[in-house]
Amino acid sequence: MAIRELKVCLLGDTGVGKSSIVCRFVQDHFDHNISPTIGASFLTKTVPCGNELHKFLIWDTAGQERFHSLAPMYYRGSAAAVIVYDITKLDSFQTLKKWVKELKEHGPEDIVVAIAGNKNDLGDIREVPMKEAKEFAESIAAIFIETSARNAVNVEELFQKISKQIPPLQNAEVESNDSFKLTRPPNPTTRRCC
Amino acid sequence: MATEDLPSDFDIVILGTGLAESVVAAACSRVGQRVLHLDRRSYYAANWASFTFNGLLTWIQEQNEEPKPEEVRDWSGLTEEGEELIHLSQADSASITNLQVFSYASEEEEEEEAANTTEEEKAADEEVVKESSETESADSKEEEEEKEGAGEEEEQANQAEGEEPEADQPHPSSPGQSEPSREKISYAQLVKEGRRFNIDLVSKLMFSRGSLVDLLIKSNVSRYAEFKNVTRILTYRHGNIEQVPCSRADVFASRQLSVVEKRKLMRFLTSCVEETEEQTAYHGRPYLEFLRDQQLGDNLQHFLLHSIAMVAEDTPTEEGLASTRHFLRSLGRYGNTPFLFPVYGLGEIPQCFCRMSAVFGGIYCLRHSVHCLIVDRDANRCKAVIDSRGQRISCSHVVMETSYLDRSKVATPPRFLSRAVLITDSSVLPSESNQQISMVTVPPEGGSPAVKMVELSSSSMTCIPGTYLVHLTCRSVGSAHQDLSPLVTRMFRTTESQEEDRRPSVLWSLYFNMADGMASQVEGQPLPSNVHICHGPDSALGHEDAVQQAASIFQRILPEEEFCPPAPNPEDIVYDGDNSSTGEDRGDMGQDDGQNPEQNQNQENPDPEQNQNQENRNQNQENPDPEQNQNQENRNQNQENPDQEQNQNQGNPELQRVGPEESPSSS
Numbered sequence: 001m002a003i004r005e006l007k008v009c010l011l012g013d014t015g016v017g018k019s020s021i022v023c024r025f026v027q028d029h030f031d032h033n034i035s036p037t038i039g040a041s042f043l044t045k046t047v048p049c050g051n052e053l054h055k056f057l058i059w060d061t062a063g064q065e066r067f068h069s070l071a072p073m074y075y076r077g078s079a080a081a082v083i084v085y086d087i088t089k090l091d092s093f094q095t096l097k098k099w100v101k102e103l104k105e106h107g108p109e110d111i112v113v114a115i116a117g118n119k120n121d122l123g124d125i126r127e128v129p130m131k132e133a134k135e136f137a138e139s140i141a142a143i144f145i146e147t148s149a150r151n152a153v154n155v156e157e158l159f160q161k162i163s164k165q166i167p168p169l170q171n172a173e174v175e176s177n178d179s180f181k182l183t184r185p186p187n188p189t190t191r192r193c194c
Numbered sequence: 195m196a197t198e199d200l201p202s203d204f205d206i207v208i209l210g211t212g213l214a215e216s217v218v219a220a221a222c223s224r225v226g227q228r229v230l231h232l233d234r235r236s237y238y239a240a241n242w243a244s245f246t247f248n249g250l251l252t253w254i255q256e257q258n259e260e261p262k263p264e265e266v267r268d269w270s271g272l273t274e275e276g277e278e279l280i281h282l283s284q285a286d287s288a289s290i291t292n293l294q295v296f297s298y299a300s301e302e303e304e305e306e307e308a309a310n311t312t313e314e315e316k317a318a319d320e321e322v323v324k325e326s327s328e329t330e331s332a333d334s335k336e337e338e339e340e341k342e343g344a345g346e347e348e349e350q351a352n353q354a355e356g357e358e359p360e361a362d363q364p365h366p367s368s369p370g371q372s373e374p375s376r377e378k379i380s381y382a383q384l385v386k387e388g389r390r391f392n393i394d395l396v397s398k399l400m401f402s403r404g405s406l407v408d409l410l411i412k413s414n415v416s417r418y419a420e421f422k423n424v425t426r427i428l429t430y431r432h433g434n435i436e437q438v439p440c441s442r443a444d445v446f447a448s449r450q451l452s453v454v455e456k457r458k459l460m461r462f463l464t465s466c467v468e469e470t471e472e473q474t475a476y477h478g479r480p481y482l483e484f485l486r487d488q489q490l491g492d493n494l495q496h497f498l499l500h501s502i503a504m505v506a507e508d509t510p511t512e513e514g515l516a517s518t519r520h521f522l523r524s525l526g527r528y529g530n531t532p533f534l535f536p537v538y539g540l541g542e543i544p545q546c547f548c549r550m551s552a553v554f555g556g557i558y559c560l561r562h563s564v565h566c567l568i569v570d571r572d573a574n575r576c577k578a579v580i581d582s583r584g585q586r587i588s589c590s591h592v593v594m595e596t597s598y599l600d601r602s603k604v605a606t607p608p609r610f611l612s613r614a615v616l617i618t619d620s621s622v623l624p625s626e627s628n629q630q631i632s633m634v635t636v637p638p639e640g641g642s643p644a645v646k647m648v649e650l651s652s653s654s655m656t657c658i659p660g661t662y663l664v665h666l667t668c669r670s671v672g673s674a675h676q677d678l679s680p681l682v683t684r685m686f687r688t689t690e691s692q693e694e695d696r697r698p699s700v701l702w703s704l705y706f707n708m709a710d711g712m713a714s715q716v717e718g719q720p721l722p723s724n725v726h727i728c729h730g731p732d733s734a735l736g737h738e739d740a741v742q743q744a745a746s747i748f749q750r751i752l753p754e755e756e757f758c759p760p761a762p763n764p765e766d767i768v769y770d771g772d773n774s775s776t777g778e779d780r781g782d783m784g785q786d787d788g789q790n791p792e793q794n795q796n797q798e799n800p801d802p803e804q805n806q807n808q809e810n811r812n813q814n815q816e817n818p819d820p821e822q823n824q825n826q827e828n829r830n831q832n833q834e835n836p837d838q839e840q841n842q843n844q845g846n847p848e849l850q851r852v853g854p855e856e857s858p859s860s861s
Contacts, residue, residue, distance in 0.1 A: 073546060182416040
């Protein structure tokens with residue numbers, strides 16, 4: 001099966017649980033006292049989808065969102081974006097629109113957008129009605145799901161939904177994409193001159 | 195997204211997000227220093243930035259605004275006994291001058307566009323910043339002189355300045371723009387699709403064995419960006435564009451060269467790799483003289499001097515040979531030319547280093563500056579800074595870009611670069627592929643300086659399909675327009691002319707001068723010993739200067755530490771599930787310590803008490819062979835090169851061998 005790398009970028013206010021969602025998805029692990037990300041450029045997880053394997057490269061904001069200083073390069077080449085809000089904090093839902101706008105401005109045009117209402121285990125202190133969030137997501141043709149990174153609810157499902165929305169690879173795309181990452185160069189295939 | 199206060203204690207405060215500053219930020223964070231990285235601008239990369247078309251128009255407007263009078267505030271309440279203040283400049287008004295814009299694209303709205311957008315129209319109206327020059331008096335005089343002589347182009351430009359230029363041209367262009375050009379693209383379309391442009395302020399290329407590429411690979415910052423090969427090297431000669439043969443296959447396929455020339459060229463290139471006695475004899479004498487004496491003939495001499503060594507006729511032989519070797523070493527590493535270009539433009543590179551810094555705990559804040567440094571009078575060391583919100587932030591080192599120094603204390607940069615940016619509708623040398631990325635060298639001619647020109651196609655993600663982005667750079671003699679517009683009018687169409695004129699049409703152009711970083715002098719300024727200055731972009735084609743600056747500043751700050759050791763691979767970060775740190779507010783992916791002690795090479799920290807990142811330091815584990823996996827994964831990609839014929843890549847073993855062989859990974 002062909003492995004396809006898909007960059008996914010996470011957006012949303014500080015403290016809504018972006019990292020917890022990824023941590024649950026990638027490591028199936030939840031930590032109440034989550035520490036700042038140090039040293040993780042992105043985390044990866046591979047899931048099957050149809051005849052392909054989707055290798056998600058999940059980028060976190062590395063805190064650059066904290067003072068509104070996310071760099072445009074963060075969005076480059078993303079196949080999908082997950083915008084996370086906290087269902088117990090109305091503020092974090094209200095800023096969704098800002099993130100959507102930011103994404104429209106800097107993100108790739110054909111990006112798949114998913115909106116995740118996190119902390120749905122804390123339903124009794126909910127501030128954001130599910131209906132309202134769902135309607136907003138529909139209005140921008142985004143995937144919508146409520147998650148709980150803590151209880152491992154709907155995290156897998158979130159990424160499955162994203163996987164399904166990724167358009168199948170066009171052959172033409174493969175051919176035209178001749179850009180590459182820099183690595184130690186391939187061993188020179190030196191051939192003796194005739 | 196409420197703005198909170200910055201923490202008030204850092205190891206290193208860095209002002210400006212240009213390349214050198216960003217590399218310093220990444221290097222310091224990487225080894226556990228607490229870095230605060232600020233830029234008063236609203237965008238990353240300072241004068242190294244890339245802009246969307248609309249972003250560039252905004253930048254142009256900003257440059258033309260009068261600098262606001264610097265507010266003088268009394269910060270004495272924040273200082274203590276024995277401290278004094280050094281005020282910093284709050285705006286950079288010296289590094290960009292002589293800005294001029296010309297639009298040649300039709301301003302007529304296409305019907306369908308007119309129907310569905312009002313926003314774009316508004317934007318287009320706002321952006322009628324046409325031709326706006328700086329207020330420097332000497333320059334405006336020169337400009338007038340020039341207007342008399344420049345003729346056609348100026349007229350055209352003036353026309354474009356009016357509100358309805360070229361209205362006689364209805365352009366029934368269809369939105370399917372991937373067809374190769376000659377289909378007119380309107381100004382409205384440039385604005386509408388503006389976000390797909392990434393227009394660099396500086397124009398450089400990366401030598402594939404240059405220090406920037408080495409640093410990107412070594413640090414693993416390279417994984418944040420993708421690159422393209424520059425696919426061909428061209429030169430402008432006798433009014434024609436010719437391809438410069440630089441790989442063995444090119445040499446043999448060349449139609450301009452005779453069989454004898456081909457042999458001579460191959461022999462010369464092979465021979466100049468190693469220093470010979472014959473070469474030593476020419477030390478101190480011009481490279482041109484050395485080339486002449488090799489009996490190479492005019493053609494080869496031109497290629498070797500202007501396109502391969504890219505030096506002046508009077509450059510000494512040893513320098514010419516060093517440049518030639520640099521070129522040859524980089525040949526064949528990734529592609530057929532020695533050069534790489536980052537997809538989405540050069541402005542990506544500083545951002546990549548900033549991200550690396552952020553990933554290792556660096557704190558980022560744009561639109562934020564520092565008003566003054568607080569200096570301990572006795573120690574002559576900077577102890578703290580006062581930021582633009584009046585907060586005192588202590589630090590042990592400050593790194594800043596030249597433009598943050600108070601202008602009255604810095605000599606005006608004695609030298610400038612002249613830059614032109616053109617959006618054109620076709621390539622200067624059309625070929626089978628319309629996705630070439632070309633380096634064009636233009637030798638000096640009759641008093642006008644040598645010009646380096648880079649033509650980018652839409653595959654570099656810097657312009658829209660159907661257009662090309664052309665960057666011209668030279669050392670300035672006069673204003674950018676004076677230096678470069680004569681060449682532009684020779685090589686491109688700037689007016690409506692006969693159909694048989696096959697030159698590319700310019701749709702839009704921008705001229706400006708940028709201070710040559712190499713020439714900026716801050717020496718006379720007595721600065722505290724822990725304040726380090728980075729100068730802006732230099733005139734060289736490569737990035738050696740910025741990398742070297744960053745390395746030497748890092749060396750001064752942290753002489754014991756390794757410069758940019760590889761960041762761990764995502765797959766290798768191991769969770770052990772008992773973490774007890776408190777950084778919840780960062781909102782990032784949490785993870786726990788790496789575990790293998792012998793891999794934790796970064797545990798040394800000169801000042802552990804102060805280090806909040808301490809608990810995370812041993813996550814900076816070394817992967818014993820970080821490149822290995824990636825290398826595997828990307829090997830195929832590196833070999834893909836659809837723009838070039840397969841046999842070219844394989845058919846030039848001799849030149850590939852010219853450089854030192856790459857040791858096969860680290861196995």
